[in-house]
Amino acid sequence: MLEDLTGQTFGRLTALSVERRGRRTYWLCECSCGNEKSVRREKLKNGTTISCGCARKERNHQHTKTKLYGRWNSMVMRCHNPNSVGYHKYGAKGIKVCDRWRTFINFYEDMGEPPEGMTLERLDSSGDYCPENVVWADYVTQNNNRPSFNKKNVV
Numbered sequence: 001m002l003e004d005l006t007g008q009t010f011g012r013l014t015a016l017s018v019e020r021r022g023r024r025t026y027w028l029c030e031c032s033c034g035n036e037k038s039v040r041r042e043k044l045k046n047g048t049t050i051s052c053g054c055a056r057k058e059r060n061h062q063h064t065k066t067k068l069y070g071r072w073n074s075m076v077m078r079c080h081n082p083n084s085v086g087y088h089k090y091g092a093k094g095i096k097v098c099d100r101w102r103t104f105i106n107f108y109e110d111m112g113e114p115p116e117g118m119t120l121e122r123l124d125s126s127g128d129y130c131p132e133n134v135v136w137a138d139y140v141t142q143n144n145n146r147p148s149f150n151k152k153n154v155v
Contacts, residue, residue: 002018002025003041004018005018005027005041005044006018010029010045010047010049010050011049011050011051012031012032012033012050012051012052012054012055013029013030013031013032013037013044013049013050013051013052014030015027015028015044016028016030016036019038025041026038026039026040026041027039027040029044029052031052031054032051033051033052035052035053035054037049037052037053046099047099047102048099048103050103055105067114068108068113068114069104071119071120072107072108074086075097075101078091079091079095079097079128079129080097080102093126095126095127095128095129096128096129097128097129097130098128098129098131100131101129101130111131111134111136117138117139118137118138119137119138119139119142120136120137121134121135121137121142123135
């Protein structure tokens with residue numbers, strides 16, 4: 001049975017009507033800016049698509065050239081892009097970025113700007129990137145949180 005999303009709001013999108021395209025289910029949605037967009041059900045439900053594209057344009061214009069956006073993008077790529085240089089240490093080992101943080105603005109709302117000299121640190125180094133497991137930390141703290149096989153022997 002198909003879940004009825006009619007009238008539900010997902011970010012800036014309000015579901016209007018269902019469309020079937022082969023095996024896939026799409027919802028015709030109206031964006032708060034007035035545009036309409038057809039979106040796969042899964043992308044509405046998991047928060048991947050939150051607008052007709054207007055939200056991305058606003059956020060990206062404001063943030064894409066910042067260091068924080070670069071850090072966020074690197075985090076997502078090493079966890080979800082098999083072609084990324086660090087994928088073998090993260091995504092290939094099952095480490096993911098939570099659904100909420102797959103959108104930059106949500107990450108930014110949760111973490112804010114990093115304090116000077118701080119980087120992202122997962123409290124549980126085998127856990128995912130999510131609000132409950134990530135803090136800003138200095139490099140000394142990060143080095144102490146690495147598995148022992150990654151630490152360099154210091155003489």
